[in-house]
Amino acid sequence: MSVEPESLEALIAEFAGLPGIGQKTARRLAYHVLTRPKSDIERFAGNLTNAIEKVHPCPKCHAFTDEEQCPICSERQGAKAMCVVEKSSDILPFERSGIFKGLYFVLGNVISPLDGIGPEQLHLSQLVQRIKDEGIEELVLALGSSPEADSTALMIDRMLAGLSVKRTRLARGIPMGSDLEFVDEITMLRAFEGRVSL
Incomplete structure (x- = not known):
């Protein structure tokens, strides 16, 4: 009782x-x-x-906004660098530290077969289309450091084969399995500056 x-x-x-x-x-x-x-x-x-x-996902990047389109997509049109993150809150450390001035794209998750999350649950085809349509020259994959994030990054890399877009990942200064939204600004800055080609 x-x-x-x-x-x-x-x-x-x-x-x-x-x-x-x-x-x-x-x-x-x-x-x-x-x-x-x-x-x-x-x-x-x-x-x-x-x-x-x-609050709803931005139709272009899927970050949360209460406007028709998020302010970053509106104000940074024409930017040639795009940072791909797992969730909307992962954008905050980049914006707080000011280390990235390009566009963002929120996947909504990472590939995790054990949790029933496959490529079709992510916004991968829209990501590829935006890269083509907007002439993105560098794609920064900021998906954390879990095995699921690694396999998602590999899948994106394969989908972009044949496109002339430079693909980089954050350096390994981020602890294994950690969420980007909880990473301190100095660690994020070093990981971003030390990003490596895929």
């Missing part, structure tokens, strides 16, 4: 479903929410609803 009300258990379960949140943290968050003034929680719920309704 649970000593917690059903609605509280449901709230804990929602928090526990978020990435990186375990049962203890989920319980702590749920109890914290219940101690906040009702106005704070209503504002939080409103912001959550607002984000869900307004």
Whole structure:
């Protein structure tokens, strides 16, 4: 028999479903929410609803935006370098550090057969088309350092065979299996500057 009300258990379960949140943290968050003034929680719920309704993938690069097209795609038209990342949040360390001034492309995931994610789940054909249409001269593959990222980079490299686009990957200063969004700016800068040809 649970000593917690059903609605509280449901709230804990929602928090526990978020990435990186375990049962203890989920319980702590749920109890914290219940101690906040009702106005704070209503504002939080409103912001959550607002984000869900307004934020969507950019039709060109798949980064999250609340505009018709993301600001980077709009402001950097004509750029000849493109950085390919796994998820929208991976763009942040590049933009915060200012090390890259080109375009981005978000794959949405990396190839992972064990998780049922194949090439068809990624935006690979759109990536190739953009490279052709926009005359991209350098493609930086910034997909992290997991085996899945490696196989995804290899697949992209094969798909671009015959195109005169320089293909590079970040240097190996990034710890194995780490997410780019959590890499510090100095490590990212060194990995970017030391990128290697595929």
